[in-house]
Amino acid sequence: MQYIIKILVTAIIVVSVSELSKRYQTAGAILASLPMTTILALIWLYYDTQDKIKVADLAGEVLVMVIPSLVFFLVLPIFLKKDFSFWVSLVGSSAITSICYFMFYKAINIFTK
Secondary structure (H helix, E strand, O other), X not given: OHHHHHHHHHHHHHHHHHHHHHHOHHHHHHHXXXXXHHHHHHHHHHHHXXXXXXXXXXXXXXXXXXXXXXXXXXXHHHHHHOOOOXXXXXXXXXXXXXXXXXXXXXXXXXXXX
């Protein structure tokens, strides 16, 4: 039952962003830009473990990984405006972002050891 609730709450938020964006693009963008996934993950993690340290550690790791994730939102509009198809733009942006995550993760490990 717990997994069903998690799935339903998460699905409702994703559908809400999609539907809101059809009518009010800026409102949809604001809702999408909120760290909903992170908030839900933190809630579910705390609910499952009751461990504040695990929640704090996850929040810290998410903060660090926000930096390379911004590449996606920089590259996707560029691809789309250069007239690449939506799917090519999405996959290409995701691939470039994945490379940035890897490079950022390696750099963080080099500087923190």
